Amino acid sequence: MQIILKLYAGLTPFLPAGAQNNQIAIEVDEGTTINAVLDAHNCPRKLCHLVMHNGFHIPPGERDARVLREGDALAAWPPIAGG
């Protein structure tokens, strides 16, 4: 199945080749979890501070169990703030 992977700020370098506008559609197996995707792209867990699944914040303790579905968006940022 296909999902959209979005990596921003200091995580941008971990996007695979072909990504545009900080995102790319990738193929993953059914049952793939958030952390499995981030690990597969070598994103250091320590840097994956803000992680959103379809725009909803997912705390670190839930990322091993949260399963992605077809068409989902997974977005991640290192520690950031502003305003």
Next chain:
Amino acid sequence: MAWAGKMLRVNLTEGTCKSEPLNMEWAHAYLGQRGLATKYLTEEIDPKVDPLSPENKMIMTTGPLTGTCASTAGRYSVVTKGALTGAIACSNSGGYFGNEMKNAGWDQIIFEGKSPKPVYLYIENDKAELLDASAHWGTSVWDTEEGIKHNHGDPQIRVASIGVSGEQGVKYACVVNDMHRAAGRSGVGTVMGSKNLKAVAIRGTLGVSVKDPKRFVQATNDGKKVLADNAVTGQGLPAMGTQVLMNVINETGALPTRNHRDNQFESANDIGAEAMAKVRETDGKANLITNAACFGCTIACGRISQIDRTHFSVAERPQYHKASGGLEYEAAWALGAATGVGDLEALTFANFVCNEQGIDPITFGATLGAAMELFEDGVLTEEQTGMSLKFGDAKALCEMALLTGKGEGFGAELGLGSKLLTEKYGRPELSMGVKGQEFPAYDGRGIQGIGLAYATSNRGACHLRGYTIASEVFGIPVKTDPLDSDGKPALVKAFQDATAAVDSSGLCVFTTFAWTLEDFAPQIDAACEGDWTAERLLEIGERIWNLERNFNNAAGFTAADDNLPERLLKDAAKTGPSEGKVNELSKMLPEYYELRGWSHAGVPTNETLSRLGL
């Protein structure tokens, strides 16, 4: 100690400058800067005064730590009754001007009356005099700053000035210092212009003393280490700046777009931090040149940008080819998402013009967004506006920035701000703001707490009076659910009170991404006479909040003004995680009043006033 202990009173009507001792009893009760100047202002003016009359006063004010070796110790504020809102106004700025003022030996400067002709105040340590500014009247902030430095043959003078917008009565003119740092919101520059005061220029070399120098150096070094070790203040902000938020807030479904018609912007990634760092195909350079720091700052979140010289906005305007103050998140949102414009170079140009002529980019962009909606609805025509004002039109953005900066053409109408503009054309519901001031860059439907913070902000809609985004989106100090209104009244109150104390210290509110009041207290305690704890600072913050509230109530504001536009209360967010949500203000507000110790009418009770010594 830390406080200079004296202030300058400038009577512009009489043309006099007099030194006065600082009221130290008030300094101990209100700390400095925002709190102390608000105390002076509320004691000295009638809350019902016309903001643009000579009877209104304007105070430039520093905190006790301004000009010291503490990190971010360059802050100053401009406190007055706001031209845009008619409410209490306090606009905070960085750069180097605040440090210079404090090092000249002044805690604050009170301006009263109105000069019969354009003048600027020149200060060289103890010496202060009003000088003729007729040669600078009608010129931009940039030209004024260079001109005044030239007048005195001293490039190290620090200047805070208004542009043509402030002279022309644009309701949201800023006071700009160091070319591109601004006391930006609520029309403090408009008040300055109404007094025929073009600029304040300062050279200060006296230094700032503190109570216990050895302990102060240790405390400030401890604070700097916390900032350096924190991933946000040590790495995230210097690398990406505040603009990193563009994609974050868009992903959460809370990026107000096209005058809040939509809550996500399809071009967000074209105008955020990642786009600023991207090498352009046209000239092989990135928009972002470097980051930059204000006086004494160890975070350095500022952006310095250079516009693509082939871009239509500057192709015929070489004066904008140099690197200058780049986009911060709030400005990029207002100039971009609020108007539907996804052209980063056009946004950067409009931002340069806002700095050059001293207009608040948040209110300008939001007002242009409202005008664009009026245009698309057929209420405004091309005959009236002089050009097409459809959402997403980058050329309209650039042209209107130039016109508004000078108060010319349709820019004079945009200079009214969205409240007066939409009222004039019979569609007041299209003004996206509170108490006459436009929202910044977060949608109160997708982030519940910030909606309450906007509704209750004492200076009109503002993110910097209680930045609950830190908790609701970033998880600082703890993560709360942005879509859930439960617990938000207490969160808003805590942020508002703590921020009021920080704004009174002389340091930057961005330190609070790493520091709590427990980190501020030892620095203030080592610098200032008396015993300073986090608890005392929080109480001072609450005292300031209630002082400001009392002023607004006396000025004629009521609980009915603690409100949000119907669009946020009735028109549900259309897309993303916030789809279907409206702001739950009616549920949160009563609880907020109760926590504040206010009546149902939003008035602090006698018990609350007594508890806070008001």
